[in-house]
Amino acid sequence: MNxxxxxxxxxxxxxxxxxxxxxxxxxxxxxRNRPASTSLALSLAGLTTRTELRLLPPGAAAxxxxxxxxxxxxxxxxxxxxxARRLYRHQRRYQAISSNDFPSAAGLASSSSGFAALALGCAxxxxxxxxxxxxxxxxxxxxxxxxxxxxxxxxxxxRLGSASAARAVYGGWTWLPAGAAAAxxxxxxxxxxxxxxxxxxxxxxxxxxxxxxxxxxxRASSPYYPAWLRDAVxxxxxxxxxxxxRDLERLGQLARLSYSRMHxxxxxxxxxxxxxxxxxLVAIQCCAELRTAGIGAWETMDAGPQVKILCEQKxxxxxxxxxxxxxxxxxxxxxxxxxxxxLAAWPSEWVEGFGQP
Ligand code: DP6
Numbered sequence: 001m002n003x004x005x006x007x008x009x010x011x012x013x014x015x016x017x018x019x020x021x022x023x024x025x026x027x028x029x030x031x032r033n034r035p036a037s038t039s040l041a042l043s044l045a046g047l048t049t050r051t052e053l054r055l056l057p058p059g060a061a062a063x064x065x066x067x068x069x070x071x072x073x074x075x076x077x078x079x080x081x082x083x084a085r086r087l088y089r090h091q092r093r094y095q096a097i098s099s100n101d102f103p104s105a106a107g108l109a110s111s112s113s114g115f116a117a118l119a120l121g122c123a124x125x126x127x128x129x130x131x132x133x134x135x136x137x138x139x140x141x142x143x144x145x146x147x148x149x150x151x152x153x154x155x156x157x158x159r160l161g162s163a164s165a166a167r168a169v170y171g172g173w174t175w176l177p178a179g180a181a182a183a184x185x186x187x188x189x190x191x192x193x194x195x196x197x198x199x200x201x202x203x204x205x206x207x208x209x210x211x212x213x214x215x216x217x218x219r220a221s222s223p224y225y226p227a228w229l230r231d232a233v234x235x236x237x238x239x240x241x242x243x244x245x246r247d248l249e250r251l252g253q254l255a256r257l258s259y260s261r262m263h264x265x266x267x268x269x270x271x272x273x274x275x276x277x278x279x280x281l282v283a284i285q286c287c288a289e290l291r292t293a294g295i296g297a298w299e300t301m302d303a304g305p306q307v308k309i310l311c312e313q314k315x316x317x318x319x320x321x322x323x324x325x326x327x328x329x330x331x332x333x334x335x336x337x338x339x340x341x342x343l344a345a346w347p348s349e350w351v352e353g354f355g356q357p
Contacts (some may be wrong), residue, residue, distance in 0.1 A: 011124045014339040015117040016043045017102075017109035019197060021243075021255040021300060021309055022236045025262045026219050026229060027163070030178055032079075033218070035163045036219075037180045037229055038236040039340040042244065043171045044197055046335035049113035050274035051098040051197035053121030060093040067098045067114070079319075080115065080161040087157060088126035096121070102333060103204045107304015109168075110120035111211070115161030116341060117166035119154040124343050142284055145234065155182035162211075171340025173243060189337035192246050194313040200323060201331035202305040211303040212265060214273050221270040232258065252310055259300045262350025266303075279327055279351035283307035288289070290319060 018041045026036035032229040056064070063081045065072040096118060104110040123146055146154065153167060158165035159181065170185040173192075177184070209217075214252050219225050235258050242250035266273035283299065287309060290297040297319050298310040311319055316334065323332065 009125050010052065011121050011343055013027070013051045013053065013117040013121045013341060015049050015051070015113040015168055016045055016171070016338040017047050017049070018112040018164050018174065019109060019300070019335075020164065020167075020302070021251065021256045022232070022239045022257075023262045024163055024176060025265065026215050026225065030153065030207045030244070031179065031181075033160055033163050034179055034181060035176055036178055037232040039167065039176045039235055039240045040186075041164070041167045041176070041241050042195070042197070042322050043168055043189075043338040043340065044335035045173065045331055045338035046197075047099060047100070047102040047108065047113070047199075047348055048068070049100050051096055051114070051116050051117035051121055053094060053096045053118065053125065053127060053155050055090075055092040056095050058092060059192040060279075063093045065098070066096065068100065068104060077161070080118065080157070083157055083160050084119075084122040087153065088122060090126075094122070094181050096297065103201065107200075108199065109302065110166055111162040112164035112168040115156075115165030117159045119158035119165065120169060120341050120343060122157065123150050123154040129205065152182045153342065159183075164211075169341065173337070176238065186240070187243070189339045190338065192243075192297060195248075195337055196311050196313050196316055197332040198309040198316065198319055198323075199334040199335060200279070200283045200307040200309065200327065201333065202277050202307060202327075204281065204331070209273060210302070214269075214303055217271075218266045220268045222265045224265040224268045228261050231261055235261075247326045248296045248310070248312060249300070252296065255298055255300045259302075262303065273303075274303065277305040279330055280305045280307050282326050283309070283323070283330070286322050290315075290322055291306045295319065304350065308315075 011148055018039045020039045024035040024037055024039035027032040028036050036341045063077060065077050085092040099116060100110050102108050155166045155169040166183040167176050172185060172189040173187040175184045175186050175249050235254050239251055239254040242254060286298045287297040299307050300309055307318060323353050
């Protein structure tokens with residue numbers, strides 16, 4: 001990158017969280033945050049991270065990261081920004097101002113959209129500074145602004161921040177193989193346009209245990225961790241086939257197996273990791289009753305108490321009606337397959353007012 005070519009390049013990125021139907025839980029022993037289990041995921045339109053990213057003037061001492069108005073700890077971002085400088089060959093520091101329109105660090109995969117937005121921002125800034133043909137105004141699909149190679153690089157960079165973020169660089173359905181550096185886009189959002197995810201917000205509080213610490217504790221102390229990893233291989237393969245057939249029932253069964261086994265391995269850690277709240281169990285029970293009544297409602301859970309219900313658009317009203325009786329106080333967020341992150345270059349005159357909406 002030639003920083004002199006554009007004194008204060010800045011970009012605005014919007015990205016969506018990546019919900020795993022088949023879970024990543026555990027890291028390879030070596031390989032800088034590579035996942036130990038294969039995950040199959042969908043990027044969710046309806047939940048959005050918005051990130052402004054700029055290069056600070058030469059000589060700035062440190063990177064600056066703000067999320068929801070709060071300055072973030074350096075150590076969570078240092079490896080990521082250092083790698084971005086190595087990858088895009090410059091010494092400048094970054095400033096990022098990020099916000100989510102959904103609860104952060106509450107098991108809604110905010111780190112996936114957060115690091116995906118940062119990585120795409122770094123890639124876009126590198127392209128902009130190098131004089132690439134980059135749109136001056138308006139949003140555009142990342143896929144239109146960056147080449148497949150640049151997206152793979154951004155996915156690998158995002159992985160350093162959060163392995164699930166490697167998937168959130170893409171819209172639609174994604175695949176992150178065990179041991180891989182970057183995610184692979186499997187199908188675009190339009191492949192299954194009626195697919196829906198209804199998020200039951202059982203709690204808006206930030207979780208006590210980060211996914212990172214929790215999965216490391218599971219690996220280090222759960223006697224069920226090796227069994228989790230072993231079984232995950234077949235589950236991921238079959239889930240991918242079920243996705244290609246758009247077979248909600250089979251995909252739902254496999255998603256349920258994946259999260260149940262992931263949580264079983266975590267619950268057996270020392271000390272145990274228990275993410276479920278009473279409201280989570282009510283939502284799980286509600287899904288079971290809906291299925292008995294012939295409605296395709298398949299739940300999954302991540303490292304938090306929220307329950308995400310996999311379903312089709314035609315059943316959304318019935319599922320909402322059942323939840324309004326079972327859990328009248330719970331918030332609901334409806335999500336659909338996301339097209340993919342968007343990026344917009346900022347006109348240079350806006351740069352001085354960086355931080356404006
Ligand atoms: C349960 O990607 O947040 O949501 O790589 O340590 O940052 P780090 O973990 P993270 O873990 C996500 C775990 C999960 C399952 C998934 O998204 O695949």
